[in-house]
Amino acid sequence: DAGVIQSPRHEVTEMGQEVTLRCKPISGHDYLFWYRQTMMRGLELLIYFNNNVPIDDSGMPEDRFSAKMPNASFSTLKIQPSEPRDSAVYFCASSHSGSPGNTIYFGEGSWLTVV
Amino acid sequence: AQSVTQLDSQVPVFEEAPVELRCNYSSSVSVYLFWYVQYPNQGLQLLLKYLSGSTLVKGINGFEAEFNKSQTSFHLRKPSVHISDTAEYFCAVSDTGTASKLTFGTGTRLQVTL
Numbered sequence A: 001d002a003g004v005i006q007s008p009r010h011e012v013t014e015m016g017q018e019v020t021l022r023c024k025p026i027s028g029h030d031y032l033f034w035y036r037q038t039m040m041r042g043l044e045l046l047i048y049f050n051n052n053v054p055i056d057d058s059g060m061p062e063d064r065f066s067a068k069m070p071n072a073s074f075s076t077l078k079i080q081p082s083e084p085r086d087s088a089v090y091f092c093a094s095s096h097s098g099s100p101g102n103t104i105y106f107g108e109g110s111w112l113t114v115v
Numbered sequence B: 001a002q003s004v005t006q007l008d009s010q011v012p013v014f015e016e017a018p019v020e021l022r023c024n025y026s027s028s029v030s031v032y033l034f035w036y037v038q039y040p041n042q043g044l045q046l047l048l049k050y051l052s053g054s055t056l057v058k059g060i061n062g063f064e065a066e067f068n069k070s071q072t073s074f075h076l077r078k079p080s081v082h083i084s085d086t087a088e089y090f091c092a093v094s095d096t097g098t099a100s101k102l103t104f105g106t107g108t109r110l111q112v113t114l
Helices: none
Strands: A005-007 A010-013 A019-024 A031-038 A042-050 A053-056 A065-071 A074-079 A088-095 A110-114 B003-005 B010-014 B019-021 B024-026 B031-038 B044-050 B056-058 B064-068 B073-078 B087-095 B108-113
Touching (some): A005 A088, A010 A019, A042 A074, A053 A065, A074 A088, B003 B087, B010 B019, B024 B073, B031 B064, B031 B073, B044 B056, B073 B087
Parallel strands (some): A010 A110
Antiparallel strands (some): A088 A110, B003 B024, B019 B073, B031 B044, B031 B087, B056 B064, B087 B108
16 A cells, blocks of 8 residues: 655755645545654644644644645645745654554655755 | 653664663543654654553564553663664654544654664
8 A cells, every 4th residue: 555645755945935745645544644843843743634624733833834635635735935944854644533543654754945 | 732751862772782762641631652663764653552451562673662551651662672773763642532633752762783
C-alpha cells in the first residue's frame, strides 16, 4: 500500500512568495493532520481534519497559513506570504478512526527553506 | 490537555549495550501512549503503542516499553542496540476520547557508536 504522499519534498523560496504544500493521505483514512517540525519547537500540530472538515486549527500560527481538504484524497497547506521563520519540515499524516488508538501514519515531509 | 516530557535530549550508547529512553506524561484522563522513531531525513514511524491490557508492550526492531500508571511513565527499552538504531525517538500521548490528536514530546536523540 502507498503511504502518505507529500510534495514537494524540498522547496526553497524567497521571502514574500506563496508556498503550497500538498498531501495525499492513505486511502480510506478519515483523519488528516498537518504537523510542523523545527529545532526550536519540535513537532507541532498545526491543523487536523476529519472527513474533510477542519476540526482544530488552533495550532496554525497566523493568518498567513491556511489549509484545505477539498476531498478525501487531497489536502494543501498554503503559506502566503512566506517568511524566513516559516523554514521547517512540514509533515502530513493520516489515520483511520476505526483502528484502535488510531495509529497515525506520517509522510516523509516537505522541507521548506525561506530565504 | 496532555503533555509529554522526554527527560533526555540525547542518549549516547555503545553498540550491543542496553538502552532506556525515558518518557513521562501528564493527563487528567485515560490515555493512549506511543513511541515513534524518525530516521535522518525521514518521516516518523510507529515503534509501538499502549492502548490497554498488558503494561509491557513489544514493538518493532526489538524495542519494548512499559506503561506505569502510578509513575505516569512509558519508558522505551532495548536490551542490545545496533548502529542502525541511531535516530530520534518521540514519545506521544493522546486521550482516549480524542484518540486521533497526538501530543509529542521533544524527542530523544539516540546515538549508537562502536
